[in-house]
Amino acid sequence: MRLKDAAEITEACSGDALVLWGAQAMGPGVRAWALGEAVAVACPGLNRRDRITVRGEPGPVSTLVRQALEEVGPSYRVTGERALVEEVAARDTRLRVLGTFGWMDTPPGDPGPALTRPPEPGAGWLHATREEEVSALLARAAPTSWAVPGVPGVRRWAGIRGDDGHLVAVAAEAWSCPPVGFVAGVATAPALRGRGYGERVCRFALGELAAAHERVALMVDTGNHAAIALYERLGLRGRPLAAAGLDGA
Structure with a gap:
């Protein structure tokens, strides 16, 4: 049928x-x-x-x-x-x-407290003119990312800057649809991993999408245990x- x-x-x-x-x-x-x-x-x-x-x-x-x-x-x-x-x-x-x-993904209609608390300080949506910065960071931090600026379906980028003003972490909204907001292209500058930048930008992007969609979701490499632990802290649950x-x- x-x-x-x-x-x-x-x-x-x-x-x-x-x-x-x-x-x-x-x-x-x-x-x-x-x-x-x-x-x-x-x-x-x-x-x-x-x-x-x-x-x-x-x-x-x-x-x-x-x-x-x-x-x-x-x-x-x-x-x-x-x-x-x-x-x-x-x-x-x-x-x-x-x-x-x-x-x-998150449960339907229930993103959980981690994604509904006030926005993370310093994290926000980047202006389209900053996509060259995003590309440069991805080239260093996530060269195999499926989401990159200019790819059809990649709609916007969230980012956070370090103390020196340089972009240190990003996450994209990409391939979302009305019931499911989708995040991709998560990356943190290699020298600054473990300092919470990735979690802050992910919490912002996922929280923004959770407010606009019934659920939020992403895909992750099964061997990336640090990323899986982060997403679980933010209220997402996985399946292979x-x-x-x-x-x-």
């Missing part, structure tokens, strides 16, 4: 933040399908990849993934909970798991994800 609008997506996925984020409010080019309680949503250019976000039992999800790939083409990557994606890939020999990572794609695509 094809799903036609954001309301149908919300009902079909039981408010799953990952799928709601993957649907991007059924914006341009987004297509969605449901089979029983299984859901698959194909969105182009989401977090720098064409993605099919899935949830449900492996059998019907596998059926939806095959249908989706026939319609949207081989560039799309299947993204969802790790065990589900691994099972879908095992059922379809054309697919292989390309990577694993984590998803973290994986992405799979067609061989040779």
Whole structure:
């Protein structure tokens, strides 16, 4: 069954933040399908990849993934909970798991006290003219960041400056949609890590988005234990994800 609008997506996925984020409010080019309680949503250019976000039992999800790939083409990557994606890939020999990572989000409508207290001193949204500074910091602190200035979907940057006036930590709002505010591109100058700058800028950005969206979320490398501990202090909880794609695509 094809799903036609954001309301149908919300009902079909039981408010799953990952799928709601993957649907991007059924914006341009987004297509969605449901089979029983299984859901698959194909969105182009989401977090720098064409993605099919899935949830449900492996059998019907596998059926939806095959249908989706026939319609949207081989560039799309299947993204969802790790065990589900691994099972879908095992059922379809054309697919292989390309990577694993984590998803973290807040409970629906309850960002918690860490994100609702007064804004962090010194942290704020940066003017667009400061994006060269952001790029320079990312090049030093997070050269593999998926969010960088100028990438489609990266909307604005929060930052905090050190005592000398230089930008020392940043976080981006990127690929948000009405139900889910999304943060990416978190980075702190290497020489200044461990001094709380990253936590202050994350608390500001996540708090700002929590005030405007039902939930806030981000993705994190599973081996980045310091970042995971930080996000947990800020009230986010995680689950393991994986992405799979067609061989040779």
